Every structure is written in C-alpha cells, then in structure tokens.
Amino acid sequence: MNETAFKRLKDLPSQRLLGTGTPLCAGCGGLEALHQIYDILGGRSVFVNAAGCMTLLAVYPFTPFRGAWLYTAMAGAPAGAQGVRDALDLLLAKGRLPPAEDLTVVALTGDGVAYGMGLSATSSAIERGLDFLYIVYDNEGYGNTGQQYSEATPLGAKTATSLRGFAGRKKDLFAIWTAHRPAYAATVIGAEPLDLARKLEKALSLKGPRLLLALAPCPTGWDFDPKDTVEVGRLAVRTGVWPLKEYVDGKVTHTRLPHPRLPVEDYLRTQGRFRHLFEPVRDEALLARIQAQVDDYWAGVT
Amino acid sequence: MYRIRLHGRGGQGIKTAGRMLGSAFFLSGWEVQDATVYGAERRGAPVYAYVRADHGPIHERGVIRDPDLVAVVDESLVGIPSAGVLQGLAGRGLLFILSTTPAALWQQRLNLPDRVLTLAPPAGAPPIGTLCVGAAARLTGVIDEAALVAAIRQELAGMPAAVVERNLDWARRAYAELAPHAGRVVEGGSGTAVGYAAPDWVDLPLEPAETAAPAIHAALTSLRVPTGLWRTLRPVIDYDRCNRCWWVCSEYCPDGAITVAADGTPRIDYEHCKGCLICVAQCPPHAISAIPETEATNP
Numbered sequence A: 001m002n003e004t005a006f007k008r009l010k011d012l013p014s015q016r017l018l019g020t021g022t023p024l025c026a027g028c029g030g031l032e033a034l035h036q037i038y039d040i041l042g043g044r045s046v047f048v049n050a051a052g053c054m055t056l057l058a059v060y061p062f063t064p065f066r067g068a069w070l071y072t073a074m075a076g077a078p079a080g081a082q083g084v085r086d087a088l089d090l091l092l093a094k095g096r097l098p099p100a101e102d103l104t105v106v107a108l109t110g111d112g113v114a115y116g117m118g119l120s121a122t123s124s125a126i127e128r129g130l131d132f133l134y135i136v137y138d139n140e141g142y143g144n145t146g147q148q149y150s151e152a153t154p155l156g157a158k159t160a161t162s163l164r165g166f167a168g169r170k171k172d173l174f175a176i177w178t179a180h181r182p183a184y185a186a187t188v189i190g191a192e193p194l195d196l197a198r199k200l201e202k203a204l205s206l207k208g209p210r211l212l213l214a215l216a217p218c219p220t221g222w223d224f225d226p227k228d229t230v231e232v233g234r235l236a237v238r239t240g241v242w243p244l245k246e247y248v249d250g251k252v253t254h255t256r257l258p259h260p261r262l263p264v265e266d267y268l269r270t271q272g273r274f275r276h277l278f279e280p281v282r283d284e285a286l287l288a289r290i291q292a293q294v295d296d297y298w299a300g301v302t
Numbered sequence B: 001m002y003r004i005r006l007h008g009r010g011g012q013g014i015k016t017a018g019r020m021l022g023s024a025f026f027l028s029g030w031e032v033q034d035a036t037v038y039g040a041e042r043r044g045a046p047v048y049a050y051v052r053a054d055h056g057p058i059h060e061r062g063v064i065r066d067p068d069l070v071a072v073v074d075e076s077l078v079g080i081p082s083a084g085v086l087q088g089l090a091g092r093g094l095l096f097i098l099s100t101t102p103a104a105l106w107q108q109r110l111n112l113p114d115r116v117l118t119l120a121p122p123a124g125a126p127p128i129g130t131l132c133v134g135a136a137a138r139l140t141g142v143i144d145e146a147a148l149v150a151a152i153r154q155e156l157a158g159m160p161a162a163v164v165e166r167n168l169d170w171a172r173r174a175y176a177e178l179a180p181h182a183g184r185v186v187e188g189g190s191g192t193a194v195g196y197a198a199p200d201w202v203d204l205p206l207e208p209a210e211t212a213a214p215a216i217h218a219a220l221t222s223l224r225v226p227t228g229l230w231r232t233l234r235p236v237i238d239y240d241r242c243n244r245c246w247w248v249c250s251e252y253c254p255d256g257a258i259t260v261a262a263d264g265t266p267r268i269d270y271e272h273c274k275g276c277l278i279c280v281a282q283c284p285p286h287a288i289s290a291i292p293e294t295e296a297t298n299p
Ligand SMILES: Cc1ncc(C[n+]2csc(CCOP(=O)(O)OP(=O)(O)O)c2C)c(N)n1
Pocket: A051, A052, A053, A054, A073, A074, A075, A109, A110, A111, A112, A113, A114, A139, A141, A142, A143, A144, A145, A150
C-alpha cells in the first residue's frame, strides 16, 4: 500500500474510542499509545492481554473497551490469541460468522512478557503464521509489580532489582521478530502519533503475525513527572535511543532519522532512574558506554 | 492502643510513612502493626495506611474504623467521600491536615470543634508522608525525636543520602512545629474479643467459575469510574488562545479525556482527567494552564 490515509496530523482520528476511567497511572505512556492505536483499530477486535499493568484496564465490572478483551497468564498471550483466532476461523468456516463480522485478534503485553516469559509462545505463533497483531508497551521493566528489571531494561537504569543501575543490555526484540520473517514489524511511540498511525494502517492491511513495539515512557517506573511523558518519548527518538523503523517484505526501513542526533544525556537526564549517572559524581565511563551503544547502532544504519 | 490512619495519594509516600511511624513506635518499645490499603489504581489515586501500636500483642485486624488520629497529606482528599478520610471521626479522634487553611476554618467546615490541627508544609516541601510522620509522632507524645530519626533512616535505607536528609529535615520540622500539641492524641481502649461487633462483611461463598470470574457484557463501563478525583491540579483551556489544534492535546492525553467537537474545539472531561498535565506541557500556544483543584470552580 502506497497511499496512506494519514498524511497530516489533521488526518488522525478525532474521536476517542478507548474509554476513560482506567486505573492506569496519570501520564502513562503505554496508555497514550494504546488509545492512539484503539482510535484506529476500534472495537471490532479481541484483545488477549497477559498479566501486567494493562490487565488492570478491564477489572470487573469495568472495561474501557468497546469490543472483547480477555486475560491470560503471563506467558500465554500468543497462545491465547491462537485459540481465539482458531475459534473465529471455525465459526467462519461453519458459516456462523459472516466474513464482514470477523474480528482482529490482538495480543497486548508488556515487555516482561514480550522480551522474556512469552517469547517461546511468540516464536511458535509466528512460526505457525498466526494471523494476529501483537502490541507491546515497553516500559522497560516489570511495572505492575514495582518495576523490577526485565529483559528490556536498558544499561544503567535503576530498577527495584538493580538499585545501582542495570548492568545488562536491552534485548533487541525487533531483531528477534524480524529474524522470524513475520508479515510486519514496527517500533512506535505515543509521542509520534502520525508515524504510529501509518504503521498501524500498514499492519492492518496485512495478514499474518504483525508486531507493534511501543516504547512506553512510564512516569512511575522511570521516575519523572507525569507531564513529561511526551517530552521523554520525543527525546528517546531524537537521541537515537529509540529508533523508529518498520520491517516489510524482508526489508527494514527507518521512518525517522534523528538529525542532528542529540546526545543520549539529554534523554537520560529527564529520568530519576538514571540520576545516579549524574549525581553525586558523573559516571563518565558508563555515560560513554551508553552513548557508544547508540552510536554503534546508527553507524550500522545505511 | 493507638489507632492511626494516614491518608494521601499514590506517589506521596503513604506506604513508607506508615512503615516509618510503625518503626518509630516499635523503637519506642511498642508492639506494632502497619499496613497500606490501595486498589488497583496507581499514582494519583487515594491510598491510606494504618498503624496500630499497643503495650502488648495486637490481635485486632483489618482497617481502622475508630481512629485516635487521622493524618492527611493531601487536603484535597478531605472532601472526597470515597477516600474515607473522615470515616470514624464522628465521636472522637483528632484530624491532622497538611494545609495552609487555618485549623479553625477546617473545624468549622467539618463540624469538628477543637479536633482539627493543621500544618502548612514548610517552604520547598511537597505534600509528603514524612511530614505527617513527624507530626503524628509528636501528637502521640510517646515517641522521642531519636526514635523518629532512627525509624526514618531505617525505612529509607538504600535511598540516596540527600533524599534521606531531606526527609529527616521535613519530619523534624513537623515534629518541632507540633510541640505545643504533644500528647493530644489519646489512646483508645485495647479491643477485646468480648463485645466485639462484627463488621458488615460481604459474604463471598465459593461460586462456579462463570460467576467468580464473570464476563462483562457491556462496552465502556469504565466511564463510570470518576478518575477525575485523582487530580490535584486542573488543566483549564483558555479558548481565546486555543488554535483548535486538537491533534496535539487530545492525541497526547493518555486517558482520552480531551474530546473534540465537530469544529475542532477541544473539551476536557473533568470527570475523568487525572491531572497529568501533559496537555499543559504540550499545547503549542500555551493555552492550557494548571490551577489548583482546590481553587477550581466546578464546570
Ligand atoms: C508466571 C507469572 N509470574 C509472575 C507474575 C506476576 N506478575 C504480574 S504482572 C508482572 C510484570 C509484567 O511485566 P511486563 O510484561 O513488562 O508488564 P508491565 O507490568 O510492565 O505492564 C509480573 C511479574 C505472574 N502474573 N505470572
């Protein structure tokens, strides 16, 4: 598809389809991306949601969804999505569901699931060619249980289980997905709604396993003022920490080339989880390592 | 037995405050029980902690319904019935509020003559649980400053030194300011099983799975949840300056609390706006300002 319905910001939907009144934190970057997605996707969908912050979206008797939602164990969302897809396909085959009333099957999970516990189920779902959209809100930790580190936690970030800063490195989930040759994969962020809308539009035009991986600035887990969620997200893109890109037909394209690319410090400084890199003394070595990781990434982008 | 409740919002250190006060009692030789009560909601939502302290083992369980002291970090909660600040204060018990409004006015408003004390947060201090810990410790009259300081150090172990010092400073100031009221909180009797009146429990017998984990057969029921109560600051649009670029404020609002009229005019849904102030930060012509919720006139 070459023509996008989203040429300018004005083309974004002006109606909010996801309900208000959810229990998620004020300023939640994951919720910001989710409402932007739902405004386009709408209620003709089944959300299969693994344990995490977003499970709180629909706590009986309250739901912000117009369509279906169901809850699975942490590792089980892609398997749950398979079950729902199979059930819909059976109903279609038996003629009990008119094709026009088919639903989009969506797996919705945090990074703890997507990068870790649920990876095996995800890998096999992609391998089976499951027709589903997988939305990840990546808040770089186990947010719902108090922000312990996950396999998406970046180098240097303080979490409840890495009080002096995480010593490991953020896993590259986008690369793991694309190595499976899915129908579609993209990184997005709520701070760039037009980019997100175009990618979702493309994903919805395709069939098969599709990924939308959203960086989700998390005021609670990352320790910043809720009003700064958009600014933090924008800096993640402008410093090159969060590359916006997509994978279609075996090819990766970057949809934003940060130019000039700001120093990573500009991003790190906005968040309490990195404060120890600056106070009481600057950790020059670690700051240089984080910058070098980002520089290395972009050196490989042609 | 002392029975104390601490009320605030998620993010104001209420859980930690409960632990600090509990530890301060413990270090002063008391037996202690403390717990925090919060729902599935997050930062901004009303939470409270409760502390019991007695001369011997404490057998009483559950939330405190007849407090000797209620300390409130966030004054905007007092008027919210669901926050339960005033619960159990009808007969006795003291109410302490971090507020710049004089105690006399609160006493009049709440019809609690002589039973409300206030403290204006010291310059530079946010509304934070530690201030209430210092105040509560002094109001009991049985916790000395050394125990208060030791308890705070213990509960903040692992935090940066600057954070610990800041909290100690706040607690000490509140402790000092309330010196004239030392011992104002009076211990209630120690409950016994004899004469115990069971609360109005809701009985939940084991049920079939479809009842215990029911399906919701309705859309958008979350609209019934008034998350607008979480707000301490209210975003207000100045329509004379607004450019009608709804794709900024309405798109960025995580909660979808800014609706867009057919002519592009944005409207903030105060029933649900949680007060994150992203819209204030992002509005290009700075047409949205934040005003304290306590000063807002209802829409
Ligand atoms: C098998 C299993 N282990 C642990 C938990 C407890 N748990 C619930 S949510 C959660 C964190 C999930 O992290 P993530 O997927 O990143 O979502 P987030 O909480 O950040 O939204 C954990 C560990 C669980 N529900 N199931």
